[in-house]
Amino acid sequence: MVRFRFRWFAILAVAGISLLGSRPAMAQSPTGAQTQLQNEIDQLKQKVEALEAANAQLQHLDQQVKIVDRKLDQQQSATREEALTRPVVDVGPDGFFIHSQDNSYNLRIGGYMQADGRFYLSEPKPTGSEFLIRRLRPYFEGTVAKYYDFRFMTDFGQGTTTLEDAYADIHYWPEFRLRVGKFREPVGLERLEEDRAIKFVERGLPTDLVPDRDLGFNLHGDLFAQRVEYALGFFNGTPDNTATDDSDNNDGKDFAGRIFVHPFADTSLEYVRQLGLGIAGTYGDERSTTIDSTYKSTGQAVFFTYAKGVIASGPRYRYSPQFNYYWRSFGLLGEYVQNTQRLLLPSSKNAHPQPISNQAWQLAATYLVTGEDATYGQVKPRRNFDPIDGGIGAWEFAARIDKLLIDRDVYKYGFASSSTSALEAFEWSLGVNWYLNPNVKMQFDYEHTGFRYGAAKGHDRPDESVLLSELQLQF
Amino acid sequence: MSFSKILFAAAGLLTVLGRFTPAMAAAQTILNVSYDPTREFYADYDAAFEKYWKAKAGQDVAINLSNGGSGKQARAVIDGLEADVVTLGLAYDIDAIADKAHLLPADWQKRLPQDSSPYTSTIVFLVRKGNPKKIKDWPDLVKPGIEVVTPNPKTSGGARWSYLAAWSYALKAPGGNEAAAKEFVSKLYKNVPVLDSGARGSTTTFAERGIGDVLLSWENEAYLALQQFGTGKFEIVYPSSSILAEPPVALVDRNVDRHGTRAVAQAYLEYLYSTDGQEIAAKHFFRPRLAAAAKQGPDFPPIKLYTVEEIFGGWQNAQKTHFADGGMFDQIYRPGPSPSG
Numbered sequence: 001m002v003r004f005r006f007r008w009f010a011i012l013a014v015a016g017i018s019l020l021g022s023r024p025a026m027a028q029s030p031t032g033a034q035t036q037l038q039n040e041i042d043q044l045k046q047k048v049e050a051l052e053a054a055n056a057q058l059q060h061l062d063q064q065v066k067i068v069d070r071k072l073d074q075q076q077s078a079t080r081e082e083a084l085t086r087p088v089v090d091v092g093p094d095g096f097f098i099h100s101q102d103n104s105y106n107l108r109i110g111g112y113m114q115a116d117g118r119f120y121l122s123e124p125k126p127t128g129s130e131f132l133i134r135r136l137r138p139y140f141e142g143t144v145a146k147y148y149d150f151r152f153m154t155d156f157g158q159g160t161t162t163l164e165d166a167y168a169d170i171h172y173w174p175e176f177r178l179r180v181g182k183f184r185e186p187v188g189l190e191r192l193e194e195d196r197a198i199k200f201v202e203r204g205l206p207t208d209l210v211p212d213r214d215l216g217f218n219l220h221g222d223l224f225a226q227r228v229e230y231a232l233g234f235f236n237g238t239p240d241n242t243a244t245d246d247s248d249n250n251d252g253k254d255f256a257g258r259i260f261v262h263p264f265a266d267t268s269l270e271y272v273r274q275l276g277l278g279i280a281g282t283y284g285d286e287r288s289t290t291i292d293s294t295y296k297s298t299g300q301a302v303f304f305t306y307a308k309g310v311i312a313s314g315p316r317y318r319y320s321p322q323f324n325y326y327w328r329s330f331g332l333l334g335e336y337v338q339n340t341q342r343l344l345l346p347s348s349k350n351a352h353p354q355p356i357s358n359q360a361w362q363l364a365a366t367y368l369v370t371g372e373d374a375t376y377g378q379v380k381p382r383r384n385f386d387p388i389d390g391g392i393g394a395w396e397f398a399a400r401i402d403k404l405l406i407d408r409d410v411y412k413y414g415f416a417s418s419s420t421s422a423l424e425a426f427e428w429s430l431g432v433n434w435y436l437n438p439n440v441k442m443q444f445d446y447e448h449t450g451f452r453y454g455a456a457k458g459h460d461r462p463d464e465s466v467l468l469s470e471l472q473l474q475f
Numbered sequence: 476m477s478f479s480k481i482l483f484a485a486a487g488l489l490t491v492l493g494r495f496t497p498a499m500a501a502a503q504t505i506l507n508v509s510y511d512p513t514r515e516f517y518a519d520y521d522a523a524f525e526k527y528w529k530a531k532a533g534q535d536v537a538i539n540l541s542n543g544g545s546g547k548q549a550r551a552v553i554d555g556l557e558a559d560v561v562t563l564g565l566a567y568d569i570d571a572i573a574d575k576a577h578l579l580p581a582d583w584q585k586r587l588p589q590d591s592s593p594y595t596s597t598i599v600f601l602v603r604k605g606n607p608k609k610i611k612d613w614p615d616l617v618k619p620g621i622e623v624v625t626p627n628p629k630t631s632g633g634a635r636w637s638y639l640a641a642w643s644y645a646l647k648a649p650g651g652n653e654a655a656a657k658e659f660v661s662k663l664y665k666n667v668p669v670l671d672s673g674a675r676g677s678t679t680t681f682a683e684r685g686i687g688d689v690l691l692s693w694e695n696e697a698y699l700a701l702q703q704f705g706t707g708k709f710e711i712v713y714p715s716s717s718i719l720a721e722p723p724v725a726l727v728d729r730n731v732d733r734h735g736t737r738a739v740a741q742a743y744l745e746y747l748y749s750t751d752g753q754e755i756a757a758k759h760f761f762r763p764r765l766a767a768a769a770k771q772g773p774d775f776p777p778i779k780l781y782t783v784e785e786i787f788g789g790w791q792n793a794q795k796t797h798f799a800d801g802g803m804f805d806q807i808y809r810p811g812p813s814p815s816g
């Protein structure tokens with residue numbers, strides 16, 4: 001329609017202009033005038049045809065633009081749809097992530113290194129002072145099919161290669177999760193704290209009496225809006241402060257269970273909100289397994305060893321009431337562990353299984369002088385250390401007292417020697433933690449441990465004083 | 476009284492209460508995954524069904540509708556979109572769901588009348604008002620300078636029907652054979668400047684964006700365009716022949732059993748065959764199976780309609796020959812600059 005009107009307008013306009021310009025020609029003879037008029041009409045037609053062609057070309061160009069525009073729309077729509085399914089790659093303080101848009105599938109690659117220094121100040125030195133790579137642990141963890149988590153972690157520290165974690169965790173409901181594989185038994189409070197998050201270079205003495213990682217499964221979860229955590233597991237059974245060597249040499253298995261509650265999580269009273277109370281324990285029947293547990297000071301020197309040939313010979317149970325408390329920058333952690341095991345020394349006269357009951361406790365306090373909130377997990381500084389920007393990171397002071405008491409009957413039944421194995425260790429520590437940023441931490445501890453027995457002729461093993469340092473880097 | 480006796484008594488009481496209080500049954504939601512041009516139809520149909528089901532079963536039902544190119548929708552269901560029912564553009568797409576995802580049995584088409592196709596449609600031409608390019612029949616679409624808008628047969632059910640309609644015309648034309656049909660359809664697709672993923676996208680391209688001279692459209696979609704954009708902008712041209720399109724519907728058994736929605740989903744499909752359902756279909760410019768309902772819709776002009784069975788030997792053959800990877804369409808269509816350029 002537009003083209004139709006344009007055509008006639010063009011004709012009339014050109015005709016009008018031509019007629020105005022041709023007045024003097026009308027004075028010519030009739031034949032000449034007709035020829036001139038015919039010429040003018042022909043010229044008009046040519047001009048109109050040219051205008052029509054130009055218009056058609058314009059319309060064609062208009063169509064082309066619209067087609068390109070539409071294709072662009074389609075491309076953008078396809079890109080948006082594709083973006084919904086494209087995996088997301090993320091790198092930051094918490095490691096390297098790749099995950100699907102809906103996070104049903106994700107993979108995190110991380111790791112941490114702890115480079116330690118141990119300097120014994122006391123004489124005689126229980127062992128040589130040293131630098132060491134305490135832990136070097138790369139790990140993969142992630143999720144498949146939305147409800148199945150996994151974690152694989154190895155350790156290359158101290159010249160060994162160990163499989164630390166290898167488990168799958170099925171979690172359709174946060175209240176009921178099933179973990180299967182190799183992972184920490186749910187017992188010791190400080191043992192369950194991540195290696196990267198502990199507030200001292202080495203864990204306290206109660207950790208000597210609780211199991212480390214073991215093979216098995218447990219049902220665990222959070223109840224009542226995370227006010228209650230629980231875990232119930234079934235494991236191969238592992239000696240004190242030991243991780244399984246990924247096999248079991250007997251039929252005896254351990255049950256492990258733990259419940260930990262935050263009874264005041266919803267209260268308006270801020271200072272009690274982060275009080276946690278719990279109890280954990282294990283029960284198993286281990287027989288004929290050689291007891292090769294050793295107990296170490298917090299400076300990692302062995303102060304107690306069972307005699308050669310001592311074997312497990314009956315039920316073993318542990319129980320551990322525990323608590324932690326956090327209020328603003330202040331944190332407190334406490335636990336008690338009792339470990340009772342029937343032991344036997346077959347080579348001794350009139351050998352009978354005897355119950356040996358060892359105990360330990362600790363109380364540790366921390367305070368973040370830079371104002372961050374104290375936590376059971378990892379501390380993240382408010383301002384990273386940056387000498388150019390003036391950030392100082394987070395600074396934390398820590399203090400601990402702890403004690404380990406071995407059952408005196410170990411001497412009576414020949415399960416240990418008083419001249420090489422102490423019955424008691426009492427330790428106190430002072431520490432400073434410097435969190436430079438979420439990924440780098442430095443720790444400096446002074447630890448002093450006193451002993452009863454454990455030296456020749458019934459004397460006390462010499463006190464141990466040690467300076468421990470650690471640089472931890474994680475990603 | 477022992478605990479077990481109390482438990483059994485409680486279970487029995489709950490069962491009895493459940494039987495005699497159907498009105499207390501919880502509301503249900505079903506998902507209808509449909510092909511592109513059914514939005515308006517199912518908006519009206521779903522409202523009618525919800526009333527019907529409430530009156531019949533005393534239960535509230537909410538129906539969620541998903542629309543898209545038929546092939547694309549089928550793939551979404553195969554990939555996990557939990558449709559309770561599928562109402563797609565062609566039987567092959569539902570066969571693919573049965574074959575690849577085993578969500579319904581292979582003989583699904585026999586479970587409802589007329590091969591599970593409650594209404595039919597066909598493919599027509601939608602042109603600009605006044606038909607400036609004088610498009611009357613299929614041969615006009617392959618002339619130089621004509622731009623044809625049609626969706627992508629790889630994703631759209633309507634596009635596959637259009638392709639088969641064009642092929643059928645060329646095959647049945649005097650002197651027609653497979654080679655001539657291939658040449659004809661090749662020329663036609665050379666005149667296609669842009670392929671949308673579904674019928675609704677193509678309608679947008681043609682009607683809203685002003686691209687192209689003719690839209691190969693579902694018949695119902697063409698009438699909807701007239702209704703939506705006004706009869707002053709477009710006209711419908713019926714070619715001499717076209718294809719009988721039979722969009723099917725099916726229950727997705729594994730999903731309804733998992734959701735507990737079998738009864739309501741089955742009723743939802745059966746209601747399509749009722750007088751109400753057929754009249755709604757007719758009002759939305761489909762060709763109802765129930766002849767009496769047809770008067771609710773327009774008087775469709777007569778047109779020779781070929782079936783997929785008679786020309787192509789069924790959808791399995793048609794899909795394999797023309798639309799599978801490396802098939803005839805892939806050989807014919809090469810995306811490139813606009814045919815008028």
